[in-house]
Amino acid sequence: METMEDMETLLGQGRQAIGLIFDPDSFTENKVGAKTFDDPDFGPGAVVGTAELDGKPVTVIANDADAFNEKFPVVYAGVIGMEEAYKMAQAVYATVAADAAKPKAEKQAIVLVVDTPGNGPGKTEEIFGMNKATGAYQLALAEARIAGHPIVAMVIGRAISGAFLCHGLQADQILSLDAKFGTMIHVMPLTSISRIVKKDIEVLEKLAEGNPVFAAGPQFFYRLGGVEEIVPTIEAMRATVIAHVAEVRGRKANGEDDTLGPWGRGALGAERGGRTVRPEVIALLEKELDAVASKYLPGAA
Amino acid sequence: MALNTIEFECKSAAPAALVGKPLHFGVVGSGDLEVLMEPKALKGAVAVKVVTPVSGFDELWRRVLATFVENSKLGDVSIEINDNNATPAVVMLRLRQALSEAAA
Amino acid sequence: MSNWSALQNRSFLESNARARAVGLVDEGSFTEFVGPFDRRTSPHLEVLGEAVEFDDGIVTGIGKIGKTPVFMISQEGRFIGGAVGEVGGAKMVGALKAARAFAEKIAKDFPKAKEEEKPIVVISFETGGVRLHEANAGLLAHAEVMDQFQRCRGIVPVVSVIGSKVGCFGGMGFVAAAADVVVMSEFGRLGLTGPEVIEQEMGKEEFDSADRGLVFRTTGGRHKYIMGDCNFLVDDTIAAFRKQLAELGKTPRAKFAEFRRIGSPELVEKQLKRVALAAEMQPKDARDVWAKAGNADPAALGNAPLDDFRKAVKRLTV
Numbered sequence: 087m088e089t090m091e092d093m094e095t096l097l098g099q100g101r102q103a104i105g106l107i108f109d110p111d112s113f114t115e116n117k118v119g120a121k122t123f124d125d126p127d128f129g130p131g132a133v134v135g136t137a138e139l140d141g142k143p144v145t146v147i148a149n150d151a152d153a154f155n156e157k158f159p160v161v162y163a164g165v166i167g168m169e170e171a172y173k174m175a176q177a178v179y180a181t182v183a184a185d186a187a188k189p190k191a192e193k194q195a196i197v198l199v200v201d202t203p204g205n206g207p208g209k210t211e212e213i214f215g216m217n218k219a220t221g222a223y224q225l226a227l228a229e230a231r232i233a234g235h236p237i238v239a240m241v242i243g244r245a246i247s248g249a250f251l252c253h254g255l256q257a258d259q260i261l262s263l264d265a266k267f268g269t270m271i272h273v274m275p276l277t278s279i280s281r282i283v284k285k286d287i288e289v290l291e292k293l294a295e296g297n298p299v300f301a302a303g304p305q306f307f308y309r310l311g312g313v314e315e316i317v318p319t320i321e322a323m324r325a326t327v328i329a330h331v332a333e334v335r336g337r338k339a340n341g342e343d344d345t346l347g348p349w350g351r352g353a354l355g356a357e358r359g360g361r362t363v364r365p366e367v368i369a370l371l372e373k374e375l376d377a378v379a380s381k382y383l384p385g386a387a
Numbered sequence: 388m389a390l391n392t393i394e395f396e397c398k399s400a401a402p403a404a405l406v407g408k409p410l411h412f413g414v415v416g417s418g419d420l421e422v423l424m425e426p427k428a429l430k431g432a433v434a435v436k437v438v439t440p441v442s443g444f445d446e447l448w449r450r451v452l453a454t455f456v457e458n459s460k461l462g463d464v465s466i467e468i469n470d471n472n473a474t475p476a477v478v479m480l481r482l483r484q485a486l487s488e489a490a491a
Numbered sequence: 492m493s494n495w496s497a498l499q500n501r502s503f504l505e506s507n508a509r510a511r512a513v514g515l516v517d518e519g520s521f522t523e524f525v526g527p528f529d530r531r532t533s534p535h536l537e538v539l540g541e542a543v544e545f546d547d548g549i550v551t552g553i554g555k556i557g558k559t560p561v562f563m564i565s566q567e568g569r570f571i572g573g574a575v576g577e578v579g580g581a582k583m584v585g586a587l588k589a590a591r592a593f594a595e596k597i598a599k600d601f602p603k604a605k606e607e608e609k610p611i612v613v614i615s616f617e618t619g620g621v622r623l624h625e626a627n628a629g630l631l632a633h634a635e636v637m638d639q640f641q642r643c644r645g646i647v648p649v650v651s652v653i654g655s656k657v658g659c660f661g662g663m664g665f666v667a668a669a670a671d672v673v674v675m676s677e678f679g680r681l682g683l684t685g686p687e688v689i690e691q692e693m694g695k696e697e698f699d700s701a702d703r704g705l706v707f708r709t710t711g712g713r714h715k716y717i718m719g720d721c722n723f724l725v726d727d728t729i730a731a732f733r734k735q736l737a738e739l740g741k742t743p744r745a746k747f748a749e750f751r752r753i754g755s756p757e758l759v760e761k762q763l764k765r766v767a768l769a770a771e772m773q774p775k776d777a778r779d780v781w782a783k784a785g786n787a788d789p790a791a792l793g794n795a796p797l798d799d800f801r802k803a804v805k806r807l808t809v
Contacts, residue, residue: 158769158770168769169763172766175759179756179759205683207683207684207688207692208689208692209689209693209697209698209709210773211683212684212689213714213718213769213780214718214766214780215668215718215720216682216683217682217683218668218720218752220665221668222753222759224634224637224665224669225637225640225669225754228637232641247662248620248661248662248665250630251633251634251637252665256637256638272627273621273626273627273629273630279624279626282623283539283541283623293539297535299535299576299577299626299628300624306627307627310631311631312627347638348635348637349635349638351631352584355628355631361628361631363533363577363578364577364578364581364628364632365581367578367581367582367585368581368584368585368588370529370531371524371551371582371586372585372589381522382593383560383596383597384558384601384604389537389538390537390542390543409528411527415543415569415570416569417569419569421527423527425528440540440541469532469544469545491494
């Protein structure tokens with residue numbers, strides 16, 4: 087049997103990654119809270135269920151790169167189609183519903199195992215609105231996060247553009263396996279960006295050393311605050327996920343929600359020197375509003 | 388590869404303070420530009436700052452702006468332009484349109 | 492923008508971001524934030540030697556329609572296709588956050604404020620999503636905008652306005668759909684994947700991106716109206732959009748949840764019925780769905796004058 091030390095990549099192996107991250111044999115697929123997913127042909131590219139992590143139940147949402155959605159032929163290789171995105175949203179809402187009466191500190195964690203190359207790019211998808219499906223999943227995650235559920239995303243393979251926005255970027259914290267395991271986080275590979283912005287790839291690579299805003303790879307997202315921590319080995323993944331779920335829970339208990347999620351990543355980006363203009367612009371906007379706000383309040387002339 | 392910044396001054400023979408308050412005009416589309424004009428005490432001169440991806444046309448910018456300033460009699464103004472490959476004709480048109488905003 | 496009245500009858504499609512921002516609110520009421528005079532250009536474009544714009548292609552500010560304070564975000568398609576980078580993204584995020592704080596202040600300090608005195612957010616989309624020159628920062632900004640949308644829920648309504656040349660695609664395609672209300676003109680286009688990418692993915696026989704009619708039937712305002720993805724379909728003038736926004740300003744805030752298409756478990760169930768319909772129908776063309784919605788002659792409906800279309804159209808009820 088292949089051991090973790092032998093593995094060179096987890097790309098395309100979402101199900102195997104579930105086995106490595108969570109407690110052995112603890113994963114129950116297709117059951118989250120009171121909700122069961124009984125149709126095996128429904129959103130097969132999305133794997134949802136409940137596992138235990140260090141003895142505590144967590145909701146698991148992952149991609150299955152081996153699945154092919156017969157009804158929507160653009161959905162394969164980990165693509166998130168309409169069914170997949172809504173299925174993922176259902177798993178989130180079921181988690182929220184199950185803990186609705188529980189205090190913030192006891193809300194079940196959600197772990198996103200991320201390996202997806204994109205959203206369904208088809209004609210049927212556009213006619214019926216793929217944009218709604220991916221948007222629905224993001225709103226569900228944001229709602230769960232704000233309600234107190236710790237959400238940690240673990241990038242094990244591909245986290246590409248809109249699909250990463252859909253499945254990953256609404257988490258409290260994002261972890262990524264080191265790029266040496268073939269992990270990819272980007273909007274477009276640098277070769278495509280080079281073609282579109284009409285700059286030589288060598289020039290762009292050189293520029294990327296000083297400015298991480300356009301180059302592909304988890305290390306650049308780390309510098310922008312987009313990735314909380316780079317996980318150096320596959321063996322370290324489980325312990326790191328456990329530690330971050332605990333850390334997120336702790337921060338939420340301390341009322342430090344502002345250090346988490348997309349907003350928290352903004353602050354982290356500034357702290358790491360990667361997105362320094364963002365906070366200045368937001369502060370300037372608030373200052374300029376303050377100067378005129380009274381004119382727009384009720385009763386103002 | 389960085390952007391090219393060109394700064395210079397020009398002065399009409401009979402300058403007038405035509406711009407009473409700051410104004411902005413235009414969009415930096417392809418082959419287009421935006422312009423900011425702000426009143427500034429320059430003893431009748433016009434201070435120009437152009438930021439453009441195109442290099443090697445500094446003299447042309449000076450000539451176009453000098454012509455515009457002379458024709459319009461514009462003075463005591465700072466002009467800032469963000470350009471994206473606009474032709475001299477487009478530059479002239481946008482500057483005139485911007486100035487007509489000041490008059491409106 | 493001295494001539495506000497002249498803006499009113501101007502084509503929304505042809506209007507730039509600032510004209511839309513100024514024209515959609517009452518005359519003289521617009522105050523711009525982080526505007527051109529602040530000169531917050533993108534440092535990332537500068538490094539690449541790309542032309543910059545003083546407002547980074549996004550106009551943000553506040554205005555009033557009647558008694559309603561309107562937080563405005565307006566994207567400029569002529570500047571790098573309206574794509575969102577670090578500065579423009581921060582302006583969007585900042586405006587949404589400020590709108591939320593403003594609404595909370597009114598709720599706290601003006602408990603007797605009338606509905607129409609409570610703010611709304613209007614976003615005039617014209618964008619393909621992430622700006623590739625600063626792709627990573629643009630992507631992270633998209634996630635922040637979605638987070639702000641969720642935080643605005645029940646506090647300040649967000650209205651998407653779509654009727655500009657570039658349409659609203661990429662990541663901003665789902666941002667627009669995640670708003671409370673979507674207002675479009677028939678020339679507005681809303682989607683996730685642009686036509687060229689669909690063609691590349693499916694082949695020219697399945698989807699010819701040069702076929703303008705097909706592209707509009709798939710993502711255009713009329714189609715989105717039939718699908719319920721757009722709540723209101725208005726004429727292509729700034730005045731027509733403004734009139735719709737004025738009505739929304741007077742609409743009780745509690746009613747905005749009813750306009751939504753996504754954002755709750757119930758709405759997900761509703762959308763899944765449509766996905767099942769998509770699987771069953773495998774539509775070759777949006778017209779197949781129009782027919783399914785009960786429109787006997789979809790081709791004629793697509794070509795009818797807009798007033799006739801609005802009177803005759805049957806919207807999908809699945």
